[in-house]
Amino acid sequence: MSPRRFGGGKLVIASHNQGKVREIGDLLAPFGADVVSAATLGLPEPEETGATFIANAELKARAAATASGLPALADDSGLAVTALGGAPGIFSARWAGPDKDFVAAMARIHAELGAALDRSARFVCVLSLAWPDGHCDSFEGTVAGEIVWPPQGDQGFGYDPIFRPTGGSQTFAEIEPAAKHAISHRADAFRQLVAACFSPG
Numbered sequence: 001m002s003p004r005r006f007g008g009g010k011l012v013i014a015s016h017n018q019g020k021v022r023e024i025g026d027l028l029a030p031f032g033a034d035v036v037s038a039a040t041l042g043l044p045e046p047e048e049t050g051a052t053f054i055a056n057a058e059l060k061a062r063a064a065a066t067a068s069g070l071p072a073l074a075d076d077s078g079l080a081v082t083a084l085g086g087a088p089g090i091f092s093a094r095w096a097g098p099d100k101d102f103v104a105a106m107a108r109i110h111a112e113l114g115a116a117l118d119r120s121a122r123f124v125c126v127l128s129l130a131w132p133d134g135h136c137d138s139f140e141g142t143v144a145g146e147i148v149w150p151p152q153g154d155q156g157f158g159y160d161p162i163f164r165p166t167g168g169s170q171t172f173a174e175i176e177p178a179a180k181h182a183i184s185h186r187a188d189a190f191r192q193l194v195a196a197c198f199s200p201g
């Protein structure tokens, strides 16, 4: 099925993560969408029962579109560390626990890596745009980099303080939001979403 275009009007950001809502808002700003967050609408946070980023992104987008009667954009993302077999991956939020303790989650990655020589990792982001009738289009973006220790920087969110993109000298938490948007997994997925669903014609 070909992608469905978003022609304007209200769009639900189907995420309960303030860091993501801020970044998706920045990325959407040039497109004149009338954005409303799932939290503002009081939408429940669905249980992420999928086995893949795409399954969880589609589940979150569809739940919000059905509940609101509006198109809804969800993001499922995470950090995949090569030497940990891709962990935490889809469990990235769950490693931080109910208190969203990313200091502890970053320390767990550091501890599990131990002296491993391979420090490579990638961030993955799937963006799914769902409609109340169930139609859904999904796009996956990635950015490669490596795990550094100790955590550095206070911008961004989540695992940003321990992720340094390939070719860069600073972590995602040390660079300005605009610099992160130039290269991030979320921006990569967003460029694909825009090309398929937001561009005219």
Ligand SMILES: O=c1nc[nH]c2c1ncn2[C@H]1C[C@H](O)[C@@H](COP(=O)(O)OP(=O)(O)OP(=O)(O)O)O1
Pocket (backbone or CB within 6 Å): 014, 015, 016, 017, 020, 045, 048, 060, 075, 076, 077, 078, 079, 092, 093, 123, 156, 157, 158, 159, 160, 172, 184, 186
């Ligand atoms: O750019 C990022 N910079 C740092 N960390 C990141 C990033 N992108 C995802 N991450 C990590 C943290 C996040 O908590 C988890 C996603 O888990 P994920 O289930 O997709 O999101 P979530 O539970 O935080 O919010 P929600 O599901 O309501 O959108 O991966």
Ligand SMILES: [Mg+2]
Pocket (backbone or CB within 6 Å): 048, 093
């Ligand atoms: Mg989640």
